[in-house]
Amino acid sequence: MAHIASDPALDIEPDFASISFQGIRNRIIGNTQTTHDEAANELITGWRQDRDIRLAAWTLQVNEATRLATEAARVEQERVDQERLLAEQEAEDERQEVEKKKPKINDFKVGTSVSDTLLHRPSQYAVHKLKSFEYVELWYFSPDGCKDTADEAKSSTDRTFGFTKVDDFIALKAVAAFKPSRKAIQDHSLEWRQFDMAKNSFLLYINKLNWPEKHQRALTMFS
Structure with missing residues (x-):
C-alpha cells in the first residue's frame, strides 16, 4: 500500500x-x-x-x-x-x-633522622673486591682508609677514566679509584681502634652488597 x-x-x-x-x-x-x-x-x-x-x-x-x-x-x-x-x-x-x-621525587620515611656528618666511603677498589667476594684489607673500611680515598680523589693527577655503573646509569670514574692504595695496612697490623671501626663498616657493606646471610653471621660472630 x-x-x-x-x-x-x-x-x-x-x-x-x-x-x-x-x-x-x-x-x-x-x-x-x-x-x-x-x-x-x-x-x-x-x-x-x-x-x-x-x-x-x-x-x-x-x-x-x-x-x-x-x-x-x-x-x-x-x-x-x-x-x-x-x-x-x-x-x-x-x-x-x-x-x-614527570620528574619523580625520591620517597622517604617520616621520622627518620639525618646525620649532619658526611661519612667517607671506602674506595671503589675495596667495594669491587667485596662484590666479587674477594679478600680485601679491613683498612679500606676504616676512617683512615676512607679519608685516604677522599684525599686521593681530590689530589690525584691521574686523569685516566674508566666506565662504572651507578644505579641504572653508566658513569666515568677515575681509574685510580680502582687501584689498591699504597697506604693499605694488613689486618694483623691494625690498631684495635682501627680494627673495630673498620669491622663495623665492613659488615655494613657486605650487608648492602647482599652477601649470603650465613657468611654475614659467621663474620659477625668472628669479629
Whole structure:
C-alpha cells in the first residue's frame, strides 16, 4: 500500500445522505427498490471498511517508522559512546604518558633522622673486591682508609677514566679509584681502634652488597 500521509482515524465521515451524494445514491438505486437511506448506508459501510483497512496499514506504517527511528537512535548512540570512549582512552593514554615524563621525587620515611656528618666511603677498589667476594684489607673500611680515598680523589693527577655503573646509569670514574692504595695496612697490623671501626663498616657493606646471610653471621660472630 502507498504511504499514508495522515492518521485515518482523524478522517471525518462524509454525510452520504446529503444532497452532495444524491447522484451517487441514484446510481446505486438504479431500477431497484432501494431507498436513498439504504443507499446512504451502503456508502457509509463502504467508507468505514476502507477506513479500517487504511487504519491497519497506518498502524503498521507507524510501528515500522518507530522501529527504524529506534534503531537509528541506537546506532547513533553507539557511535557517540564509541567516540567518547576513544576520546577518554586517548586522554588517559596522554595523561599516563605525561605522568611518566614527570620528574619523580625520591620517597622517604617520616621520622627518620639525618646525620649532619658526611661519612667517607671506602674506595671503589675495596667495594669491587667485596662484590666479587674477594679478600680485601679491613683498612679500606676504616676512617683512615676512607679519608685516604677522599684525599686521593681530590689530589690525584691521574686523569685516566674508566666506565662504572651507578644505579641504572653508566658513569666515568677515575681509574685510580680502582687501584689498591699504597697506604693499605694488613689486618694483623691494625690498631684495635682501627680494627673495630673498620669491622663495623665492613659488615655494613657486605650487608648492602647482599652477601649470603650465613657468611654475614659467621663474620659477625668472628669479629
